[in-house]
Amino acid sequence: MRNILQAMFGKRSVVVSSPTAVRATLPMFPFAAQPEDAYPGQVSSAEPLQGVCPVCGMPCSFERFTENLRESGFCSSCGSFNRQRQLAHVLRRQCGLRAAGAMVFPQDFVIYNTESNGAMHTQLSVASGYLCSEYFGEEYERGQDVDGRRHEDLQNLSFGDASIDLVLSSDVLEHMPDPYRAHSEIFRVLRPGGRHIFTVPFNAQAAHDDIRAKFVDGQIVYLADKQFHGDPVRPDEGILVWTIFGLEMLVRLADIGFQPFAWNLFQPDEGIVGSYSLVFEARKA
Ligand SMILES: [Zn+2]
Numbered sequence: 001m002r003n004i005l006q007a008m009f010g011k012r013s014v015v016v017s018s019p020t021a022v023r024a025t026l027p028m029f030p031f032a033a034q035p036e037d038a039y040p041g042q043v044s045s046a047e048p049l050q051g052v053c054p055v056c057g058m059p060c061s062f063e064r065f066t067e068n069l070r071e072s073g074f075c076s077s078c079g080s081f082n083r084q085r086q087l088a089h090v091l092r093r094q095c096g097l098r099a100a101g102a103m104v105f106p107q108d109f110v111i112y113n114t115e116s117n118g119a120m121h122t123q124l125s126v127a128s129g130y131l132c133s134e135y136f137g138e139e140y141e142r143g144q145d146v147d148g149r150r151h152e153d154l155q156n157l158s159f160g161d162a163s164i165d166l167v168l169s170s171d172v173l174e175h176m177p178d179p180y181r182a183h184s185e186i187f188r189v190l191r192p193g194g195r196h197i198f199t200v201p202f203n204a205q206a207a208h209d210d211i212r213a214k215f216v217d218g219q220i221v222y223l224a225d226k227q228f229h230g231d232p233v234r235p236d237e238g239i240l241v242w243t244i245f246g247l248e249m250l251v252r253l254a255d256i257g258f259q260p261f262a263w264n265l266f267q268p269d270e271g272i273v274g275s276y277s278l279v280f281e282a283r284k285a
Contacts, residue, residue, distance in 0.1 A: 049073070051269035054088035055080035055119050057101040062271035069274035080119035083199055085271050087170050088120060090197050090263055090279040095166065105129065112159065112189070114169040116149050117232050124168075131164070134233050135175075154182035159189040167196040171229065174201050175239045177215050180252050187256050187284060196258075196282040204278075206246030213242045249280075258282035 048061040056078035065073040070083045080088070088103075097103050105111065105127050113121055116132040124130050133152035140151040143158030152158060154169070155178055167186050173179040186196045203210065212224040220240075228238035253260040265277040 048076075049268050049271055049273070051271055052100045053077055053080055054085050054092055054099070054270050054272075055123055057098075057103065059100075060271075065273070070276065073271050073273070075119070075271060078119045078123065080271075082272060082274065082277070083170060084118065084120050086265050086277050086279050087168060087197060087199060088123075089265060089267060089270055089272060090281060091166070091168070094195060094197065094281060103127070109166070110164045110191075111166045111168065112164045114152070114154060114167070114172050115232075120168065120170070129165075131159075136233065154185060156181075157185045157189055161188055162191045162194075164189045165191055165194045167194070167198075169196070169198040171199055171201065173198065174241050174243050174245070175229070175231075177213075177242055179243055179245075180256070183253060183258070183282065184256050186282070187258060190284040192284055194284050198280050198282070199278065200249070200280070201241070201244045202249070202278055202280075203244055203246050206244075208246050208248045210244040210246065211242070212244065213240060253282050256282075257284065259285060 047065075048063040050059075050061050052058065053060050053062075053075040056075060058075075058077040060075050060077040062073040062082075063076060065082075071081050073082045074080070075085070091097070092099060092103065095105070097105075103123060107128055109127070110129040111124055111127055111131065113124055113130070113132040115121060116134050121132060125132070131150070133150040134146075135153060136146045136149075136151045138153075140146060142152055142156055144151045153176075154172065155176055167190065173182060176182055183196075190196065210224070212227060213220050213222050215221070227241040229241060231237075231239040233239075250260045250262065259282070261281040261283065263279045263281070265272045265279060
């Protein structure tokens, strides 16, 4: 695993001052110029991989990969799919956990997971400092219990300042009108030294974010074709994609005060394959 931004800029810390500056570095950006088939990551759906799952830490096989590589290849032990394992790989690595076995955190370590279902949730829910939520709709109060689950709006969190060590989000930030307000909120609730490890739909060849919808006078205005992603909380309708992120995201994270990092993973022995295994980390110094 290597930090792509370090690959771009050597040992200097992140130097992303503006989208224009980022655009100038695009030819150096390892995942920008890489043709799809240059990666050895294409797997046949008929071929399970063997290895150790970074989510559950167990030896297992990764089965039933489909064309949607990010969301398939299920762990025979915990049911995790590729994208969840990408997040878990970076989490274990950056939080200094062992690569195998259960994830064990210090007693006072506070984790906030922005979803309350799925393989990661199941593994993390035994940790003493574990918090999780869902977004149920604007009619609920932040922090409110909704049928046994906590409601939170990432753009307006109920948590106190500097109260959390680790925030996790996996394809969540694209589903809100103001993702940078959410990043600012996450910055506020993180303790110094804390981190937000996350995935989002990301176009490394785009300098700017692709804003697909926005609020104008309380109404949603669509600037591009409507896209919806599957959502366990809304299985029938799905959830709207407001933003596909570009390199601008890294600049804006730095503007908020984060140190941004980007990891492009390829770990077939952990069930992490494909040409698009990007995990981001926003660190609060
Ligand atoms: Zn597993």
